[in-house]
Amino acid sequence: MNIVVCVKYVPDATADRSFDSSDSTVDREGVDGLLSELDEYAVEQALLAAEDGDGEVTVLTVGPADAADAVRKALQMGADKGVHVEDDDIAGSDAVATSLILAKALGTLEYDLVFFGMSSTDGTMGVVPTMVAERLGLPAVTYGSEITVDGSTVTVRRDGDVATETITATAPAVVSVTDQSGEPRYPSFKGIMAAKKKPVEDLTLSDLGIDASEVGLGAAWTKVLSFAPRPPRSAGEIVTDEGDGGTKLAEFLASKKFV
Amino acid sequence: MPAERLMPTEESIDLIALTRDIVDRELRPRVDAAERAASFPREVFRTLGRAGLLGLPYPEEYGGGGQPYEVYLQVVEEIASAWASVGVGTSVHALSCFGLFTAGTDEQKQRWLPDMLGGELLGAYCLSEAHAGSDPAAMRTRAVRVGDEYVIDGAKAWTTHGGEADFYKVMARTSEGSRGISCFLVPADTPGLVADNPEDKMGLMGSTTATMLFDGVRVPAERRLGEEGQGLSIALAGLDSGRLGIAAVATGVAQGALDVAVAYARERESFGKPIIEHQGLAFVLADMAAAVESARATYLAAARLKDAGRPFSRQASIAKLVATDNAMRVTTDAVQVLGGAGYTKDFPVERYMREVKVMQIFEGTNQIQRLVISRGLAR
Numbered sequence: 001m002n003i004v005v006c007v008k009y010v011p012d013a014t015a016d017r018s019f020d021s022s023d024s025t026v027d028r029e030g031v032d033g034l035l036s037e038l039d040e041y042a043v044e045q046a047l048l049a050a051e052d053g054d055g056e057v058t059v060l061t062v063g064p065a066d067a068a069d070a071v072r073k074a075l076q077m078g079a080d081k082g083v084h085v086e087d088d089d090i091a092g093s094d095a096v097a098t099s100l101i102l103a104k105a106l107g108t109l110e111y112d113l114v115f116f117g118m119s120s121t122d123g124t125m126g127v128v129p130t131m132v133a134e135r136l137g138l139p140a141v142t143y144g145s146e147i148t149v150d151g152s153t154v155t156v157r158r159d160g161d162v163a164t165e166t167i168t169a170t171a172p173a174v175v176s177v178t179d180q181s182g183e184p185r186y187p188s189f190k191g192i193m194a195a196k197k198k199p200v201e202d203l204t205l206s207d208l209g210i211d212a213s214e215v216g217l218g219a220a221w222t223k224v225l226s227f228a229p230r231p232p233r234s235a236g237e238i239v240t241d242e243g244d245g246g247t248k249l250a251e252f253l254a255s256k257k258f259v
Numbered sequence: 260m261p262a263e264r265l266m267p268t269e270e271s272i273d274l275i276a277l278t279r280d281i282v283d284r285e286l287r288p289r290v291d292a293a294e295r296a297a298s299f300p301r302e303v304f305r306t307l308g309r310a311g312l313l314g315l316p317y318p319e320e321y322g323g324g325g326q327p328y329e330v331y332l333q334v335v336e337e338i339a340s341a342w343a344s345v346g347v348g349t350s351v352h353a354l355s356c357f358g359l360f361t362a363g364t365d366e367q368k369q370r371w372l373p374d375m376l377g378g379e380l381l382g383a384y385c386l387s388e389a390h391a392g393s394d395p396a397a398m399r400t401r402a403v404r405v406g407d408e409y410v411i412d413g414a415k416a417w418t419t420h421g422g423e424a425d426f427y428k429v430m431a432r433t434s435e436g437s438r439g440i441s442c443f444l445v446p447a448d449t450p451g452l453v454a455d456n457p458e459d460k461m462g463l464m465g466s467t468t469a470t471m472l473f474d475g476v477r478v479p480a481e482r483r484l485g486e487e488g489q490g491l492s493i494a495l496a497g498l499d500s501g502r503l504g505i506a507a508v509a510t511g512v513a514q515g516a517l518d519v520a521v522a523y524a525r526e527r528e529s530f531g532k533p534i535i536e537h538q539g540l541a542f543v544l545a546d547m548a549a550a551v552e553s554a555r556a557t558y559l560a561a562a563r564l565k566d567a568g569r570p571f572s573r574q575a576s577i578a579k580l581v582a583t584d585n586a587m588r589v590t591t592d593a594v595q596v597l598g599g600a601g602y603t604k605d606f607p608v609e610r611y612m613r614e615v616k617v618m619q620i621f622e623g624t625n626q627i628q629r630l631v632i633s634r635g636l637a638r
Contacts, residue, residue, distance in 0.1 A: 076273065076277075186277065186281055186309075187273075188309060188310045188311040189270075189277070189324045190311055192273045192274060192277065193270055196270065
């Protein structure tokens with residue numbers, strides 16, 4: 001069972017994140033980046049699924065030079081090799097362009113399953129897994145909270161608001177996993193040492209036969225027109241109950257369209 | 260604010276990042292409740308062990324991390340900055356493996372060291388006795404050779420991880436005099452070995468301290484480390500390294516106290532501005548920062564001597580003395596910066612202050628450190 005895990009290098013969600021005023025994209029200079037925490041769950045599930053067999057786990061990322069840190073973290077956790085697609089023309093790509101690059105890169109790899117986190121922690125759109133599956137003509141099973149691989153069959157439990165579904169798919173297939181799928185392991189120091197010797201292949205757009213006009217900010221289907229920092233929190237309104245507290249609370253909730 | 264560190268290699272940078280990740284996710288959420296309940300965090304040590312953080316200063320061929328003390332101690336400091344008991348435990352575990360590594364035969368090392376460094380086992384060492392602390396040569400616990408075994412009888416005081424550890428490095432008397440002490444590696448489940456009730460301490464409540472009672476404990480002779488009579492020198496050789504460990508722990512706690520104090524002083528306002536903008540208080544914080552960073556520089560200077568294979572005994576004592584005295588001052592000042600809030604258990608600084616006090620006492624009191632330093636000067 002060969003598995004590719006698609007991961008994203010994101011700005012640290014616990015840091016002060018902002019947009020770059022020149023092109024309204026995420027400012028990557030002023031903040032530390034890391035492997036998206038939600039993608040760690042995908043790496044964990046891929047490692048578990050590959051543990052019993054003789055297959056390999058390949059970690060694939062599309063991102064700037066620093067995104068190599070995300071690949072390295074996954075290799076330290078136990079993935080076998082990495083692929084890093086890096087090209088200046090990719091900057092500003094939307095989900096559609098990202099899915100194109102990932103699909104083309106997957107075309108150069110051998111895989112039975114493709115794992116994703118449920119979404120990134122920065123864009124939080126959660127659409128890339130299905131877009132990649134659509135481009136590759138593969139079944140997509142998303143938001144898995146329990147993943148079982150048996151032979152070439154993957155069984156996925158999806159916990160919805162009103163029902164729990166159990167879905168099976170036959171490899172090759174695309175699976176995205178939630179943060180309920182099982183805590184990701186920490187790297188070990190031995191893993192850190194071993195990762196230094198694991199191969200990472202660097203690819204460019206031309207390696208994948210993608211024209212620069214198909215990706216990047218210019219090709220994006222959506223555009224950030226303006227942005228503003230979240231206003232500082234103002235003091236709350238204190239309601240004194242003079243027998244009409246319930247009415248006042250209901251009016252407040254109605255005024256905010258909560259009820 | 261995390262300490263600024265100049266690490267020697269790329270893997271050591273990743274190692275510090277891994278340590279901070281585990282500290283933030285596994286230690287910080289648990290420390291307060293565990294210290295209040297005096298519960299020993301065995302699971303936390305398993306997490307550290309599986310990540311390879313309990314065997315860092317030992318060679319890779321025995322399952323260690325092959326890291327210099329310069330790197331290992333900074334990992335210990337990072338752990339202690341969040342949880343002093345676990346920092347102390349990490350240092351004690353490393354020290355409990357030291358005797359086997361330095362005095363064991365190749366066969367002994369290959370047989371036991373990989374398990375001891377592999378992360379699933381936790382170690383302790385038994386040197387002090389109720390009447391023999393700073394003067395370990397006064398110990399009375401006896402090991403009597405009977406055929407292929409030694410029979411150990413006595414009581415070893417102040418054993419960190421006493422009753423929790425999987426193995427004990429034990430110093431016991433095989434003949435009279437300071438050259439009559441031998442060193443043994445005793446599995447925790449050996450019949451006759453039990454822990455007395457844990458000490459009810461001022462701090463480090465998450466680190467169990469107990470007297471280990473030896474009642475006819477039979478240990479195979481193959482578990483003696485080194486020759487008969489070498490025990491005290493094996494123990495004392497380990498103490499220099501242990502002192503560096505405690506210096507790193509104290510520096511970590513002091514860093515933690517400084518971080519809390521600075522964060523509080525930026526937020527808390529009096530007379531219309533944050534108290535950090537009042538010079539009287541700002542200078543207290545400046546002195547705290549200077550004390551933390553000079554303690555770090557001092558233990559790293561000693562560690563680099565050790566890593567280079569040079570004598571470092573005096574520098575280890577200086578590092579232990581400076582780092583723990585500085586940490587006592589820094590944590591006391593942190594309580595002062597927080598004022599009344601600092602005296603409550605709503606903030607961790609009162610705990611830091613209680614925790615650091617013992618660091619001026621154990622692993623050689625700071626008076627003993629001055630003795631070691633001054634004797635070195637007199638030679």
